[in-house]
Amino acid sequence: MEKPDMELIKDGKRLDGRRPDELREIKIEVGVLKRATGSAYVEWGKNKVLAAVYGPRELHPKFLRNPTKAVLRCIYNLAPFSVEDRKRPGPDRRSVEISKVSAEALSSVVMLERYPNAGIDVYIEILQADAGTRCVGLTAASVALADAGIPMKDIVAACAAGKISGEIVLDLMKEEDNYGESDLPIAVMSRKKDVVLLQMDGKLTREEFKKAYELAVNGATQVYEIQKAALLKSVNDVKIEG
Amino acid sequence: MEKPDMELIKDGKRLDGRRPDELREIKIEVGVLKRATGSAYVEWGKNKVLAAVYGPRELHPKFLRNPTKAVLRCIYNLAPFSVEDRKRPGPDRRSVEISKVSAEALSSVVMLERYPNAGIDVYIEILQADAGTRCVGLTAASVALADAGIPMKDIVAACAAGKISGEIVLDLMKEEDNYGESDLPIAVMSRKKDVVLLQMDGKLTREEFKKAYELAVNGATQVYEIQKAALLKSVNDVKIEG
Amino acid sequence: MEKPDMELIKDGKRLDGRRPDELREIKIEVGVLKRATGSAYVEWGKNKVLAAVYGPRELHPKFLRNPTKAVLRCIYNLAPFSVEDRKRPGPDRRSVEISKVSAEALSSVVMLERYPNAGIDVYIEILQADAGTRCVGLTAASVALADAGIPMKDIVAACAAGKISGEIVLDLMKEEDNYGESDLPIAVMSRKKDVVLLQMDGKLTREEFKKAYELAVNGATQVYEIQKAALLKSVNDVKIEG
Amino acid sequence: MDIEAYLRRDYVTNLIKEGKRLDNRKFDEYRKLEINKGYVGEKADGSAYVSLGDTKVLVGISMDVGEPYPDAPTSGVMTVNAELRPMASPHFEAGPPGEEATELARVVDRGIRESGAIDTEKLFIEEDKVWVVFVDIHVLDHYGNMIDASGIGAIAALLDAKIPKYEDNKIIRGEHTVKLPVTCTPIPCTTAKIADCVIVDPDMDEEYAMDSRLTVATTDTINAMQKGGQGTLREEEVLDAIDLSFKCAKDIRRLVEGN
């Protein structure tokens, strides 16, 4: 449990050469699956994540239906081979928690009241995991919702900040997550910057929190630009095809 | 499996100083929970038990409904920390069996035919266990049903008798249950003395059984007086409050 | 995993004295259970198998219903004591697969379109297992369906062929299955010889396959005669009783 | 089904009031009992197929080597499991044992365990290794009184059981050494209360009609009891049931110990 000391920042550079406030490389593809209503694929550092959306559609079982709005459900799943030590198939407690907070985050922006009694299902598959998967998953899911044509008040963009070797940095990768001092994943409505997901663990003073929070919001803003570009490209591609 | 010899009675007194026909100390509180329709808390020796009742209410799933009467369901649960070796959460076979016979015992006295299609749920939580928990649970459940205002033909009171060191005694505690020769938990309708729960294991001749049975009925009668006093007090308290 | 060499055929005879194209002894009884709509018991070598049919009856849960025809479901179950190393109760992956292909095979012959929305349940219990249980189960199930009076286009009869010690033989028993080179269980519509179940594993060339296939069909034809005789006898018995 | 059950219930109750039973049995009369020991003897270490009227139960014994319980390090282990197979009744469903199967298994277990029928001390192999006796009850046709059919099948199968050969830390399947050490023959006997009468061995229709049942498992003493059902019992009725159970158990025991 005790985290060994490890020098994670040297001469202002991190293990992978990034500056403290620098994101890993992010690549987004829209509409990658045939059966789903909408889908997106995100590569973010070594993370590889697929998100798919089905719906709005009939919700089963019936007792889950809400006569005033659609119910958005989310399943976050880690593929057995996505981590170095094989993960047993099926949901564990961590996945259940991430699924819950992700569904809540997306419900903040989707115009659920337009589809009373309906269900909207969001599936997030982590194909390769390297820290920050819940942020990658939400980022992908949000693009998939847009690809599905589901009306949203805003796009959700996510990013983490954290503290490693005493310094607040953006977007932790695996080694930084393992040996760092704290992690603060957030997701925001891209334009208003209101937070829709916020979790944190480790040790942060109030001041460190504020700094990390603002860094993460800034990261999410950069993520949003990449989401927007990918969506724009997909719309244009469709136009060209048409 | 073999029970070691252990002197459980010495000079007519049991390990905790009780006479053979003496109950452990019993304390009953009525209406201890806010959300439940009715509830009761029972301390009986070292046992600490909560019972709560919900209903009559709509019964789900629908195929369980009975158009001629309410269905009374019972869940008996041992908290993980209620026993010295932690019990894994979730029902085991023993709990399933006790839940079944407890539901049957309570169904004997509740006027189920007054609520066709409804469900009445009884929950028994063993917070600390020290032998005889099914009797403590039924005693608590019966008071909780009364607290919920559910009409009953009679109050169920329960008590066990058993054989230890060759002698028939009332209300076994943990060491007596572990090292004794047999155990006979019963529950009766308090006024008519008809038995609504009866289980037994160990070795008893017909004569020993008769003696143990009558001792247990007698114990249950004492338990009933304590139930009555607690219910009376709770009604008076309400009056005073009002 | 590597199968040790073992001389399974000596002087043209197999371990139990059978010729390569010879079936084990088969005994079929019809109508052996009281509650089921139809039932059959089959002893086949050391295999002992019961099959029972319930239905056509109301199908639950509702979403499984098909408005154009009945749904035939099958559960193949190996009793814990049916094999030398006790099998843990409950379905394993092998049982799930056999249940699926057995349901498909029987659906080929039952006139399901006569009973829209209904369910027909086939239960196969392997009481003692000695290789070829899926063929024995299907053979029994088909007789049980006939006993239940459910209209069928044809009777399903099943039999396996395989390759042991380099030779194609009929109806493998346990040692032959364990140490043999391949196994080809099939089930056919008895009159037209069309195959309704076909699985195979091991190593067979196309020519070997053809030989094994034709041998197995031939075996199934013999099985059919025994089925017919048992059904005839049961009908006559009924007449005599009446 | 419900209406049929209701009418039958009524019919059975009225018959009982007249002192009669549907199949003309006397109140203290058991149905025809047949026990076929060694039924699946090619694979199981012990077995018995029981027909109690139209109720059919197969019990198999499987022996394995395992660890003893920490509080009894030199004793073998017995575990009883019951499966109400869906073929046995239109009301049984596939899936893990429900409360009915659980109660059945536990009542059978208690009758055997509390009577000390298995001499578990003789199942010790070496430190941390003892024989584990799996008793698997397979209910195949449920026409009433599963508890007795299962309990009788269990003790018959145990009497049929043999201990496998064990060499070099391995069980040699198909070869056996000695019989499983069984010291006595506990027999469960169930009575039902219908219209204030106590009858023995209720069949399916009588189970629909009964207010409560009482199972008493006996050797020379009572070893286990279990009341079932939402009805009540008076002391005399309980004592009657005990007397009937001791009485019936004698004939059943002879049959179980025979052949």
Place this chain on the structure above:
Amino acid sequence: MDIEAYLRRDYVTNLIKEGKRLDNRKFDEYRKLEINKGYVGEKADGSAYVSLGDTKVLVGISMDVGEPYPDAPTSGVMTVNAELRPMASPHFEAGPPGEEATELARVVDRGIRESGAIDTEKLFIEEDKVWVVFVDIHVLDHYGNMIDASGIGAIAALLDAKIPKYEDNKIIRGEHTVKLPVTCTPIPCTTAKIADCVIVDPDMDEEYAMDSRLTVATTDTINAMQKGGQGTLREEEVLDAIDLSFKCAKDIRRLVEGN
């Protein structure tokens, strides 16, 4: 229920807009908190019964000996489990923990784990053997803010816990050696956002009305945070919630560390 919930939601929201709460508390005021340590002390190795207004939670600690994690071979292990017992609310069902119970357990777990409250190095016994600390949260009456009641109960129960005697590779139940080594007292404090106001310790009715909640578990630093609900939070609201949580935690900590 649904309509009642809807009306109450409305009523609570309007009250909050006027600066009031249903039970007349101030926005930064906690409900009455009572902690009864050692409540099930005859069997559990540590325990605490918490009443937070009408919310009742019992937490028990069970110590066992087990294997360490491969990546921390000399550290003891803690595991937190939460059961929302069906007696606690008409909306809870029997069965394995759902997403609400899972989140609850994980948030409590993080507050304790990340603060390093348990000195796990002192739970080492010998190679491949360490103490395992089971923290079992039993929610008995749910009248709002289960997370705080559970988190407070967990740390109180840990402070109450003692390590059992361990001799000859066996735990001697009922006898204890020293107290469980606890180094600090992490306290969770939950705020809710209703009608753009941030209030502390929401009760059941306020939970129906809230847009989102934020839990902040603190020692001298923040150790864990969790936002819940489908609403959003602005940066100032988050910072407000943090300040309130630090403030409330002081009083709560005094109570937890007392008696």
Place this chain on the structure above:
Amino acid sequence: MDIEAYLRRDYVTNLIKEGKRLDNRKFDEYRKLEINKGYVGEKADGSAYVSLGDTKVLVGISMDVGEPYPDAPTSGVMTVNAELRPMASPHFEAGPPGEEATELARVVDRGIRESGAIDTEKLFIEEDKVWVVFVDIHVLDHYGNMIDASGIGAIAALLDAKIPKYEDNKIIRGEHTVKLPVTCTPIPCTTAKIADCVIVDPDMDEEYAMDSRLTVATTDTINAMQKGGQGTLREEEVLDAIDLSFKCAKDIRRLVEGN
């Protein structure tokens, strides 16, 4: 959906009767097949992403150290698991593998196991320790013929797989020694029977329309076969399917063994 499925079924069947397919393929023509080995190579010990037309399957190999089977103490162990992820089809649900996923995993397993493709003797480490090869099939987009896509993905991922470094009883994750020893390349090929015609590689619409399917996994011999569906097959049809499977497998094998 049901009505759409019904109409499509009809349309596909009529096309087949005219000797045509929806996507203009010939009866013995496979869809476009792309194989991306090492797709998740940063974490998995082997992997392959397969696109078969619009059907997408990702297969990952995870190596672990475990115990051999008692009857093969010097052989490594392979286990195949398939997950029909709910993203892949509106008809798939989250939860443990159902009968479709179970059949898929078992058919893929048999093709590999029966051909002896993995040289399991080379996976022996020391007494009671062998390499365990987990083959995890993740179906991501189901547009027909999952079995072939999965079986092709599985053997491609095995060909991509490397054995991790193992030192001092520990696996060094991220470092590998040699390639997993694979001796041959079993290829499954599925045909479907529609309107008495046998076609290769059915897509989603053709699966709605088919009476039955037959999968044949081949190396230089047949290694595994599986009929599916409620239809029947005549001997000539089976033999046709075998010939087609041998033929198609050649091209597929070249692709699998390439890059």
